Structure formats: C-alpha cells, structure tokens
Amino acid sequence: MADDAAPLLSRRDGAVLTLTLNRPQALNSFNGALHEALIGALKQAAGDAEVRCVVITGAGRGFCAGQDLSDPAVAPDPTPGAAPKDIGDLIEARYKPLALAIHRFPVPVIAAVNGVAAGAGANLALNCDIVLAARSASFIQAFAKIGLVPDCGGSWLLPRLVGRAQAMALALLGDKCGAEEAQRIGLIWRCVDDAALAGEAQALAARLAAMPSRALAETRRAFDACDRLDLAGALSLEGEVQRRLGMSHDYLEGVSAFFAKRAPVFKDR
Numbered sequence: 475m476a477d478d479a480a481p482l483l484s485r486r487d488g489a490v491l492t493l494t495l496n497r498p499q500a501l502n503s504f505n506g507a508l509h510e511a512l513i514g515a516l517k518q519a520a521g522d523a524e525v526r527c528v529v530i531t532g533a534g535r536g537f538c539a540g541q542d543l544s545d546p547a548v549a550p551d552p553t554p555g556a557a558p559k560d561i562g563d564l565i566e567a568r569y570k571p572l573a574l575a576i577h578r579f580p581v582p583v584i585a586a587v588n589g590v591a592a593g594a595g596a597n598l599a600l601n602c603d604i605v606l607a608a609r610s611a612s613f614i615q616a617f618a619k620i621g622l623v624p625d626c627g628g629s630w631l632l633p634r635l636v637g638r639a640q641a642m643a644l645a646l647l648g649d650k651c652g653a654e655e656a657q658r659i660g661l662i663w664r665c666v667d668d669a670a671l672a673g674e675a676q677a678l679a680a681r682l683a684a685m686p687s688r689a690l691a692e693t694r695r696a697f698d699a700c701d702r703l704d705l706a707g708a709l710s711l712e713g714e715v716q717r718r719l720g721m722s723h724d725y726l727e728g729v730s731a732f733f734a735k736r737a738p739v740f741k742d743r
Contacts, residue, residue, distance in 0.1 A: 482511035483533065489526035489683040490676065491519050498534025503542035504594060509568045516575045523743055526683035528579070529675050530602060531586040540593025540616060565625055569594060573627040576601045577698065580743055582682045582690050586675035587611045587653070587662070597626035600635065603694055605662035606678065607653040608671040613661060614651065615644045634701065636661050686724035688742040 483494040493515050495502035502508070519525045532538055541548060547564050551557070576583050576598075585599035587607040592614040599605050599613070607613075615632070617624050624632060624645050632641035636659050644651060644661075653665035666674050682690065692715050700708045719725055724742040731738035 480511070481505075481508040482515055484515055486525075487676065488680070489524060490529065490679040491515075491522075491525045491527070492529040492531065492676075492679075495530070495532045495538055497542075498532075498536070500542055501536035501539035501590060501592075502532040502534070502595070503539040504568070505542045505545040506547060506568075509572065513568075513572055513575060516572075516579065520575070520580055526581050526687050526743065527679040528581065528583045529586055529679050530583065530598070531672075531675065532588050534589070536589035536595075537585075537587040537591040537611065538595025538598055539590060540595040543620075561622070569626045572598070573601050577627075577694070580691050581687045582679075582694075584675055584679055584682070586671055587613075588668075588671055590614065592616045594626040594628075597624065597628040597631060600631045600661070601627055603690075604678065606671065606675050607656065607662050607665045608668040609653050609665050610668050611653040611665070612650045613644075613653075613656050614648060616648050618646055619648045684740070686722075686728065686740040686742060688722060688724060689719055692719060 479496055481496055483496045485492045485494070493512065495508060495512070497503060497505070497508055516528070519528055541564075543549060547568075548559055548561055550559060582604065583602045585602035585605045585607075587599050587605060588611060589608070590612050591599050591607075593616045596613045596615060599607075615624055615628060617628075623629060628645070632644060635641075636644070640659050640661075643649075651659075651661065653662070656662045657665045696708075696711060696715055699711055703711060722742050724738075724740045727740060728738050
C-alpha cells in the first residue's frame with residue numbers, strides 16, 4: 475500500500491465492520507492522523523445499528539508498533555534548553571479516549587493480530603473483547619525500554635489477564651511474547667496459523683454478529699464491574715442486568731426460538 479494512503483481502511487461485510495490500521499511503512503504505529511481516524515470510525519460504528527461486530531487488524535507485516543516516536547506529539551526537541559514534551563497530555567487526548575471507546579462499545583470488538591503488537595499497540599489489542607493472533611505474531615510491552623510505564627490501559631489490563639507475576643515480568647523486562655506463549659498464559663484467546671488468521675477472524679465476527687449484542691456488551695461490563703465487587707455485590711449486579719435483559723426483544727426471541735426449535739433472529743443492540 476502506498477505511504478500516502480488513508481491511515482485507516484474500513485470495510486463492511488454484512489453486520490461486520492473491519493478496521494485496518496494502514497501505516498504499514500511504520501508498522502502501523504500511532505500518529506495523530508491514525509488516532510483521529512480510528513476514534514472517528516469507532517464513534518461512527520457505535521452509532522450504526524447495522525454494525526454488530528468490529529474487527530481491528532493491521533496492514534502489512536505488523537499489527538501496531540505502538541506510538542510513532544517521530545510524531546511531534548512525543549518526539550523530544552533536541553534544542554538545548556527546550557521544554558520536554560508532556561506525554562500525559564497525549565494519554566489524555568488520544569489513548570484514554572481510545573481505550574474507553576473500546577471498553578464501552580455496544581457490540582463485541584475483535585483484535586486480529588497479524589504481526590508485532592508492541593507498546594500501546596499491544597494494549598490496543600488487549601482492550602478488545604477477543605484477541606486472535608497469527609502464530610508468528612508477538613506482543614511486547616516495550617515501555618520500560620524507553621523509560622515509561624505501560625499505557626493505553628496496560629497497567630489495568632495486564633495483571634487482570636495474566637496475574638501480577640506474569641504482568642510484572644512482561645512490563646519490567648519488555649521481552650517479546652510470542653503468540654503461542656501469549657495463548658498459554660492467558661494473555662490472548664487463541665493463536666492460529668498465519669494464513670488462517672483473516673478467515674478465522676471474519677468467521678468469529680460473523681458468529682458474534684448473529685448473537686444478542688446487548689447481552690454480549692453487558693457481559694463485558696459485568697466482568698469489569700465485578701473486579702470491584704464481592705460475591706454478594708456481583709450477585710446483585712447480575713440480578714440488575716438480568717432484569718433489564720429479561721425485558722428485551724432478544725430474550726423473548728431466544729426463548730421462543732428455543733421452544734420452536736429454530737434459529738433465533740436477534741435485533742437488540
């Protein structure tokens with residue numbers, strides 16, 4: 475793909491929207507244009523009732539190498555006495571909205587990791603509901619190597635996914651974690667052969683798109699909320715969510731289809 479192509483490619487296949495990070499010459503690392511395009515596409519998709527699953531992947535040989543360090547937002551000014559860049563502003567303006575947009579998304583989001591996922595690129599993938607990776611893919615928490623800490627939600631995600639011991643080793647050492655190892659330790663859901671990744675991701679997305687979207691999104695929210703609750707609180711939350719879902723079209727449709735021995739047609743979102 476040409477270097478001057480759009481930073482993000484968008485393709486609709488029925489109810490599945492595929493967003494492809496498209497800066498292959500820079501391993502799809504983030505700059506302002508890519509951030510703006512991805513957030514814009516997610517906002518548009520969140521408001522489109524026809525979209526029932528989103529796949530995020532990368533063009534070329536990488537998924538996303540994290541923040542482009544040549545981006546003026548983070549590149550240090552070599553001028554003697556120049557003020558350092560405030561990376562905290564970058565987090566607030568770009569990465570926090572991106573992570574929250576995915577966590578609050580009304581339908582499932584799949585990461586199809588086709589190559590290296592480093593730094594914020596790794597955590598972009600881990601923010602998604604399901605992570606599918608090519609066998610040659612890798613995940614690198616590269617932050618410590620440039621004097622920073624995991625961002626794009628990494629400090630919250632890593633210990634919840636793999637436990638404190640594994641999370642600390644991944645973050646402090648910054649070593650490459652291959653897809654098979656990532657699956658073994660629970661960092662991702664599954665790795666597949668490279669040639670099968672795109673097809674597997676689209677098949678998974680189509681399956682999720684046919685399911686009750688509201689219930690899937692509520693499952694994500696319940697998992698996140700229950701991190702802060704005891705068992706009694708979790709049981710109460712489950713009751714509140716089931717009360718809402720039990721009054722929905724999709725619950726009635728699911729039960730009706732079960733008794734009629736037919737495939738359900740879910741519509742809620």
